[in-house]
Structure formats: C-alpha cells, structure tokens
Amino acid sequence: MPHSSINHARIVALIWNIADDVLRDLYVRGKYRDVILPFTVLRRLDSVLGPTRDAVKTMKNMLDDAGIADQDAPLRDAAKQDFYNTSGFSLQDLRHVSNSTRLRQNFEAYLDGFSPNVQEIIDNFELRNQLPRLTKADALGSLIEKFLAPDLDLSPAGLDNHGMGTVFEELVRRFNEENNEEAGEHWTPRDAVRLMTRLMFEPIADAIPSGTYRLYDGAMGTGGMLTVAEETLHHLTEPSGKKVSTHLYGQEINAETYAIAKADLILKGDGKAADNIVGGPEYSTLSNDAFAGQEFDFMLSNPPYGKSWKTDQDRLGGAKKIIDPRFVVTHDGDSEYSLVTRSSDGQLMFLANLISKMKQGTERGSRIASVHNGSSLFTGDAGQGESNIRRWIIENDWLEAIVALPLKMFYNTGIATYVWVLSNRKEERRKDKVQLIDATGWSTPLRKNLGEKGVEVSTADADKVLEAFTAFDQYEDSDRSKVFDGVDFGYRKITVERPLRIVGVDPDRVYTAKEIKQLKEEGVRDEAAPPVIRKTLPYSAVPDPLHGRYEAIVDGRIRVVEYEPDTDLRDTEQVPLTEPLGDYCDGVEAFFRREVTPYAPDAWIDESKTKIGYEISFTRHFYKPAPMRTLAEIQADIRELEAETDNLIAEIAGEAR
Numbered sequence: 030m031p032h033s034s035i036n037h038a039r040i041v042a043l044i045w046n047i048a049d050d051v052l053r054d055l056y057v058r059g060k061y062r063d064v065i066l067p068f069t070v071l072r073r074l075d076s077v078l079g080p081t082r083d084a085v086k087t088m089k090n091m092l093d094d095a096g097i098a099d100q101d102a103p104l105r106d107a108a109k110q111d112f113y114n115t116s117g118f119s120l121q122d123l124r125h126v127s128n129s130t131r132l133r134q135n136f137e138a139y140l141d142g143f144s145p146n147v148q149e150i151i152d153n154f155e156l157r158n159q160l161p162r163l164t165k166a167d168a169l170g171s172l173i174e175k176f177l178a179p180d181l182d183l184s185p186a187g188l189d190n191h192g193m194g195t196v197f198e199e200l201v202r203r204f205n206e207e208n209n210e211e212a213g214e215h216w217t218p219r220d221a222v223r224l225m226t227r228l229m230f231e232p233i234a235d236a237i238p239s240g241t242y243r244l245y246d247g248a249m250g251t252g253g254m255l256t257v258a259e260e261t262l263h264h265l266t267e268p269s270g271k272k273v274s275t276h277l278y279g280q281e282i283n284a285e286t287y288a289i290a291k292a293d294l295i296l297k298g299d300g301k302a303a304d305n306i307v308g309g310p311e312y313s314t315l316s317n318d319a320f321a322g323q324e325f326d327f328m329l330s331n332p333p334y335g336k337s338w339k340t341d342q343d344r345l346g347g348a349k350k351i352i353d354p355r356f357v358v359t360h361d362g363d364s365e366y367s368l369v370t371r372s373s374d375g376q377l378m379f380l381a382n383l384i385s386k387m388k389q390g391t392e393r394g395s396r397i398a399s400v401h402n403g404s405s406l407f408t409g410d411a412g413q414g415e416s417n418i419r420r421w422i423i424e425n426d427w428l429e430a431i432v433a434l435p436l437k438m439f440y441n442t443g444i445a446t447y448v449w450v451l452s453n454r455k456e457e458r459r460k461d462k463v464q465l466i467d468a469t470g471w472s473t474p475l476r477k478n479l480g481e482k483g484v485e486v487s488t489a490d491a492d493k494v495l496e497a498f499t500a501f502d503q504y505e506d507s508d509r510s511k512v513f514d515g516v517d518f519g520y521r522k523i524t525v526e527r528p529l530r531i532v533g534v535d536p537d538r539v540y541t542a543k544e545i546k547q548l549k550e551e552g553v554r555d556e557a558a559p560p561v562i563r564k565t566l567p568y569s570a571v572p573d574p575l576h577g578r579y580e581a582i583v584d585g586r587i588r589v590v591e592y593e594p595d596t597d598l599r600d601t602e603q604v605p606l607t608e609p610l611g612d613y614c615d616g617v618e619a620f621f622r623r624e625v626t627p628y629a630p631d632a633w634i635d636e637s638k639t640k641i642g643y644e645i646s647f648t649r650h651f652y653k654p655a656p657m658r659t660l661a662e663i664q665a666d667i668r669e670l671e672a673e674t675d676n677l678i679a680e681i682a683g684e685a686r
Contacts, residue, residue: 036192040182040183040196041199043180043181044069044196047175047176052168054166055163055166063156066200067150067154068172068176069183069196070292070295072120074295074296075119076185085104086115086117089115111300111303111304112144112300113144114147116143123135124174127170129167133164136169140157146295147295150292151288153284153285153288154288190296198253220491221446222254224486225448226257226262227261229327229396230262233396235269239272241273242273243323243326244275244325246329246330247382248332248379249280249287249308250331251289252289255290256277258329277294280307280308280314282314284310286308294306315378315379315382316344318353324386325387325388328387328395329397330400331399334404335404336374336375336376338372355382356381357369360424360425370413370415371414376401376402377414378414380397380418384397387453394454396452397451399449400448402445405447405449406431406646407644411522411640412641419518419645424515425453426461428449429451429452429455429459429463430463430465431645432447432450432468432498433446434469435470436484437483438472438482438484440481442481458502459501462513462515464510465511465512465513467509467510467651468486468490468494468509472485497509516607518644518645519606520644521617522602522603523603524599524635525629526635527594527629528594529548529593530554530555530561531548532552532558533552536559538583539590562583562591564591565588565589566588574633575618575621577592577594577633577635578590578591579592602620602621604616606641621634
C-alpha cells in the first residue's frame, strides 16, 4: 500500500528518526528542521530527476556549446519536470565519497547545479550555512546514507506526488509543534483553514462554472491555505461534473516558510504553481507587492497579529506620505481617504491589500476569507486607519459575515480570533447587511493540547457554522447568529466644547489671540464668569448656538460671535449613525439635546472635528449576563462561613489551654 496513510506515517517516522540519529548532538531539537526539511526535498527531487539525468547533461553541453544563455526552458524540457540539476552528481554518487572535505565540495557543486527555482528553496532554507557544522562533525555523509536507505523510498515509484506532499506537510506540522512559540506566525491549523475555505466556496458552489480560477494569499506562510483552498474548490465542483483548474499565487516574507511553501508545491508536482509564489526578506507584502495591479477570484489570509510594520511604513514613505493605491483610496468624496493603520499592528493592512485585488469586471467578482484577532473589530478611533478600513468595507457593502472562532484554536495563542468573509458580489438578501456568528461554543476538545491549541473545529462543528451562515436571517438561534444593517456599526464622534470663562473679562469685547493666551496663563477660571469672545462673524451671520455661534453685544451692537473654547472642558461623544432624530433636524442634535445640554447648557458642537467611525463589538451583541444570586443563597454562604469561623476559634482556644 505505497500511497496509504499508514505508509505516510511510516516514512515520516523514518525521517524523524534520522534527525535523532544524526543530529542529536549537533543541534537542539528545535533546529532539526533546518537540516531535515531541505534534505527531504533534495532526496525527493534527486529521485524524480534520476531517469532524465543523462538527457539533462547532454542538453546542458549542447546549450553551452551553442552559447545560449537562457537555458531554463530547454533544460526543463529535457528533465521532463519543472526543475533540473546540471551538476552531473546524484546523491548516490556522493554516497561513495569518503573524504569529508571532498564530500562537502561535491555536495556544494551538486546544490549549485539545481535550477533557479530550487536554488531559491536551498537559499531560503540557508542549507549551505549548515555545511561547515555537518562537515566538521563528519555528519554530512551519514545524512546522505540515511536518506538513501532502501526502506526510505521517496521515489515516484514508492510515493506519488500527493503522498510526498502529505509526508512533507506532516514533517512541517511536527516541527512546528516542536516550536510552539513560532508556529502561529506562519502556520494556521488545518481545521481553521478548512472552515475558512468552506465559508469562501460553499455559499456559491452551485454557481461556480467550469473554468480557470486564480487563488491568492498575501501572507501565505507555508502555503497551507492555498493548497487546502484548491482541494476544497475541486472537492465541491467535481461531483457535478464541472471542469475547474486553479492557479495559486502567494507572497511570504519569512525565508524558511517561503522555502517550505515552494518546496511543497514542487514536491506535489506543481512546479508551475511554485513559480507563482514569491518570498524572502525582501518581499514584504505591504511594502513590496509582488502582484500589483493583478486581480484574483478567491483570496484568503492569516496575517500577523499585533506585529509592527514600521519598517514597511518607512519604506512606503512614512505614515503621512504613503501614496500606495492599496492604502490611500477614494471614498465618500475624499480622494485621499487613508487606510493606514498604526505602525504597531498592520493586520488590517493585509486585508486592504486583498480587497485591492478583487475582480471588478466579472459576474462573480471575488470572495475573501481572512482571520484576525479581536483588535481588528474595534481598535482605532474615528478617522484613524483601522476605523477607516472598517468604514470603507462596510459602506461599500463588501462584508458578508464575521465568525467568532473558539478560544484556544491556534498553536501559540489562546486569544479570540475571527474570520471575516467578504464579497463584492453579495446575494440580494445580504445587501447592506452584516451577519455575526458566535461559533465560540462549536468546538471539539483535543485529546492532548498542541501548545496553546486545545480544541479543533471538527467537520460537525464547521457544519453548524455553515448552517448558520446559509440560513442567514432565518437562523433560529439568535444567541449564535445575528444579522445587522451595516450602518448599525457606525457612529459620529462629535467634539463638545464649552467656553473659556475667566474672572474679570469684559463680556462686550473681542480678545486677540495674544490676549487669550495671557488670560489662559494668568487668569482665574470660574464657571460664573463671562465667556471670552474670540471672534465676530459677518453681520449677515445667523446665530446657531448648537454649533458655537452666539449673539452678543459688541461695541454697542448685536453681533454673532464665537467664544474661545476651554480645552480643559473639552469632551467627545459617540453618536450612533442610527440615532433617531425625534423632534430635531438630525440624530446628532437629538442626542446632544438629551445627553449634553441638560448638564452643560453653554456647550456646543465643533462640526469641523466631527468624524465618522465604525466598530464591531461581539461582546455587546452576544453578551449574556450571569444570573444574580438570590438573597437566600448569599445568606446560606454567610452562615456556612460563620460556622467555619466558630469552629476555627474553638480549635485555637482549645490548643491555647
């Protein structure tokens, strides 16, 4: 059974044992992967290239003799693969070299002979950096010998591409579990990924026609989201006889995880897909978009949470000078509407990057699933980047739903996480609506914790989420799913001013800026004192006390004036966009007359400072107050405590006697 899960587990165990046998005294356990993962890749590639090695060598000589510089395509043809090796060496050849120095030289020549796409993997794994240590300990030959063992068959005859991919991914998983502190940075649990892909595909599965689709992940880590998304799409469309092909695209800044992703695709026989992913330290998605101007059908991502993107911000010109069209857009009449978030957390910037790549001119548009922590729901004041992104998304009616995942879902954190589901082609019933689903209670405990991960979303759990999502506003359990108008999450942040009142000021004259400064420094504030006038308006001006324009007598004439605000008394209020207007001209005035005027009759609203913000509070919408204890229960507890105290006093008194 060469392709069975039992065989896969056996091969993984054999490779894992190589690490213990050869590397135990050379590396700490968490560093085994620096050697084992690239050697696993090399062993597989070496096996695949065996049948065409002579043909590649012949083609290489012919191309060199002809003086042809661009040799990649013909060498791929000669190898009958999307990669090749022109060194003339195989691992079997290297196996018989006994001198450690010569072995290292030949091994380096072997590495140098690989095609550019494999060179990227080798470079990002930094395998060459391991050679001095391996050579000094005479371990390089042992590694090659172990990987060539007859019972470790990584050739296509013993393991097809899918099986090899499964083995490699299982090794990555085990190494990540050995390094729990790092795992969450680039490895999303498969159960979370499967739920995300189901939310992305299943609602429109019946409407997906045969064709070619582009999938993208701007923070792809080891590439698991892309491959699971590809599998899910094929799984959903194949039963109905649809012919669907996919192209995968991704970008990843971490060198090792990028190498893993690229290697995984090549090992699965997806060499062309491997050419469509970009990565390494120079390829930060935020500051160096490798797919600028491109559009994709389906996108998903798990961006880093709470991670500074200050370096990217500086590369883009600094917070106030960013002009990248992904992050400075036109919205609500503002051609320079900023989506730039605080430099301390760039997770919503990754979401803005995905949105910038949505298809605009097609019938189905694009769908997005992106997982974030709770701060993406509410951090950022009105007018700041995080709030602006939420406003931009909701007012453009792209947000279909947000799903609160169970706690302890991820390997290195137990924090709350949420899946955002977006589409620019909402079905009619979802127009201008946003669904919130509380799936925190839909999980299955693991038999053994994996780092911080203590639960998983099983297939049955995911079915419940999809049931709630599909039912939408017809879902019966309002404790689990609620549907809101998008505007319900918006508010106006108003600035409430009160006049500066200084003892002894003349209520009938206008004070200059210099005089006002002196009054603030030397004067005595008193709420009974007259307000300080800072400006008179034109004679045609109309009084509007709500917005700080009052009537006063100046130089013997009635004028409309503005008072100097007292910054010590300045306050802000959040007024829901849905605030009822009642008997007033708008909801802001209704709120102000009800909540402010009774307590500060001289207050006004500075309209120039009013900003619109959006925030989403799961806690408020799904809060369940704990029932209060009855008086009888409290009294019973008190009596019990009194009895315990009496007994303790009696014991102490007895010991004293």
